[in-house]
Amino acid sequence: MYPERIFHNGDVFTADAAAGRAQAIAVAGGKFVAVGGDLDVKGLAGPGTELVDLRGRMLLPGIVDVHNHHLRGGQSDLYELKLLPTMSLDAVIEAVRARCAATNPGEWVFGGIWGSHLVEAIGRAGALAALDAVSAAHPVMLRDDSQHNRWVNSCALKLIGITADTPNPPDGEILRDAGTGAATGLLLERASGLAEQAVERSIPDLAARNKASCRRAVEILNGFGVTAFQDATTVLPFLEALAALDRAGELNGWCVTSLPGQRTLSGADLVGDALIARRETYRTRHVRPDFIKLFMDGVPTTRTAAMLTPYRATRLQGCCFCGDPLISIPALVRWIAKAEQYGMRVKVHCTGDAAVRDTLDAVDVVRSFNGPDDGAGPVHQIAHAGFVDPADIPRFRALNVAADLSPIIWYPGPIQQAIRAAMPDERADCYWPLRDLHEAGALLAAGSDWPVVANPDPWLGIEGMITRRNPKGGYDGALWPEQALDLETVLRIYTINAARAMGLSALTGSIEAGKSADFIVVDRDLFATAPERLSQSKVLSTWFEGRCVHEAS
Template sequence: MTDKDNSFLLFNAAIYTMNTAQPWAEALVVSDGRIVAVGGLAEVEAVASANIKRIDGEGRMVMPGMADVHNHFVFAGRAELYEVSFPPYCSLDDIIERVRDAARQRPAERWIIGGIWGSTLLGELTYEARLRLDEAAGGRPVMLRDDSHHNRWLNAAALQACGIDADTPDPVNGTIVRQAGSGEATGLLLEAASALVESVVNASIQEEPEANIAAALHALQRLNTYGITCLQEPLSTRMVMDTLKTVAEREQLSAWVVMSMPVVQGPFASDQWGHELFALRDACRSQYLRPEFGKLFMDGVPTTHTSAMLDPYLPSETYGCCFRGSNFMTVPQLARVISDCEQAGISLKIHCTGDGSVRATLDAIDVVRSFNGGQHLHQIAHAGYVHAEDIPRFRELGVVADLSPMLWFPGVIVEQLKTVLAEERVHRSYPHRTMVEAGVLLAAGSDWPVLPDPSPWIGLQGMITRRDPTGQFPGALAEEECLDLATALRAYTLGPAEAMGLEQETGSLEVGKSADLIMLDRNLFTTPVEALAHTRVLTTYFAGRAVYEAAS
């Protein structure tokens, strides 16, 4: 960004600051991208230069830029620009036709990559379905991701390209689903088995730096339209680090970005991880790019029975009556990894989708706190299923609840969850109000592109109503866990900023902070709650610069 017009006086606005000492103001002054005054017009004019640019807010609501604590935006940008895209409610027939259309537009040797197929299709992705996929692709290799992004569906050409056959062993924490009798792969790869194909695909992606940069910029521009000015990239592979380093060097970042580097080898980090990536931190770090977190996985996802649960899944022919899943690491193993990362100055984002993995992670952090102290603020990512006894431990141990993706209201994934977990357990998920009452720091995220729409306004309305803002799925999910508007807004602004270690820089409109603010088409506090998801951002300012302006 070469535009230096990052100083102005904003007046005649309803400014919601997220500062409890001064919740509302009518004017503010920005100088060189920083807020230098907040308050009444006469008060702020006293510190403004005589020739400063003046912006009339016309009475509109202004608030801090929105934040997203869990957003794979580089991969999302690639998906939107270069991959086959379809919604998770698509039928198998629809997906086959999408692949057929894509094949017509690609050379014979070109991979067809895309998604996202819904978890509800797991039972339909059989060997026979793979034969249909083979025919539709016309010999081209195909890899399709599911709505959790933990599992992949491949055709025969892709299996061959990855060297997967009947003799290929299952990787640790992963499964190659096979046809009964012959042992031939059906094309369905679960959890860590996904690394077998992602390593092949990622090798080609790494060789497309300008395409990756274009994807990152495309995604950032889309996020700016929603008012997002701060986000955490939750799985910062070498490709992601290289891409964002270049974007930052070109002064094209339009949001704060905190990176989370994979700590150990896993399904999404098959080339470099741990200290190989940690060694790149200093070279990557810049004003708005912060490589301060590591990423770990403690389990998978409930829909494939790979989440670690305290109580059994519903009985099934495959898993029996007492299956609970398992953690990817023991508590002592995890404690050692956490301690090593802390010694390197790295906080952790730890993937936990089951209440069993949440408890084990809290146990490990408790151990590490006893000898390392509590200077590092760690995050438990997703935190959808948490035992009631463990909720107070988040606050006691200084652990953030990363609330992502937006599964706190009915939807495709929630419907699939009801097929593997007792319905009353599904209705105990994402206990937001209970967490707030226990003093837990909440930080909201989208997990884009796991969910195809990263709009925080959808998540905000759903957090307040626990109902599907689109109206596609009826009913409510644990209405007793609804949050009020002010609390939900904090989970989308100052909460994530604190979780990322950026609370001194952004998250609220206070003197000394970066001028990251948005002007809205409505006052959220006078808008009917059922209309919050339709909120439009008129202007997004990042570091005092207008990075998005809606068409008039």
């Protein structure tokens, strides 16, 4: 069998430690069949083989995004009001006014994202009055840049059924006016699910919208060079959309899903054992329901991350508040043990160092009674892993736990400003110890957390990991520059490492004979590009299983 295509005269970064760099690849039957020098690989050509001259351009494995909310991202692109986290409160209000003017009365206006720096202002009654003034005929729901909190207007509060007497849901808070007790419209953590459920009830054909959103999301991901991704919180409707798309032959990427073990921020009804029991119904060639998603804490911007040291003092929380974990260590031990019994893994959301320590402790317990891990067992993930106590850094490798990183979130910008407002500077700035984790041998994998960020552009994260600066500019200084990494390490973090963390490394993540022909061609030699210009890199073409699924115009 001759190769269908041979790509030659290129600079091939294989992400395969044994092979290093190459000049050419051959593809047949959706897989790489040869990788090497031009003469050797071109010698495999047959009468029907297409020869593609790369003209010296760089070819590398498809990007693997270890953490996104792809369907939400597609939905945002197709249907939602778009805000920027840098907008002022007045600018957000004006955007809502314009969207309401173009929307039929009574229809929901929803979207995001507003910046964490607005939390304090939005929590006041005056902000609700300003929102109501421009949206009286429409229920409104706006997500913040952590996706953990929602801002709604009075019309939405009425539709949701929130009054001054409505109790807070477990692990959530309906923010109230200190004087009157009336809801201010700010819903924190699990209270956000009340608003999300109300929006979903208003959509006539939710299944069709979900499938369209899923399709659009994968198109966007392919455009940035992504050929495999892990959806970080996959509720049943999302799982149904993914499986339907793949069975129709329309899913151009590998997708590992993370089935929520707890109530989610979206307010999904089916979670935990009942959802996990149905997972095999939706397993397809490209959809792998192999993870359970758990939340150990919230986010530092609203002081809901579980920390080892206190936040800045406030009138309500005093001087010694550190946040609280959402799951006890014994309960987490039971979840991890159950996952391993099912042949699954866990992805645990941890934004605070106390949450990270508790999760490592729980994994340690499971490892102790399931036998020592030899590196071939289940690789569990700690999602975000931004604040990590130095004593816990070596434990990632020792316990075979991957650090799921979110580089596009943390470099200097609105979220980091909000964290500095909540935490002492010296603690807030010791954020994302990437070099320390790497040098300790931890498995590092990178994700976008889209649509927490506006788009899943990996090149922003690649540059940020190397420069520790905001690639878009506008914010002075670098965040803990001693933790910078080199380009080759970062490219592995975005390819083979992420595939390994997701359980896909036998299929994809590197350019090796026998693996899926998932690769991209970029417009520059990344290793000859100044670090501060890496974010300008463009993907010329994206190939999934040997098919071109994106080509730059």
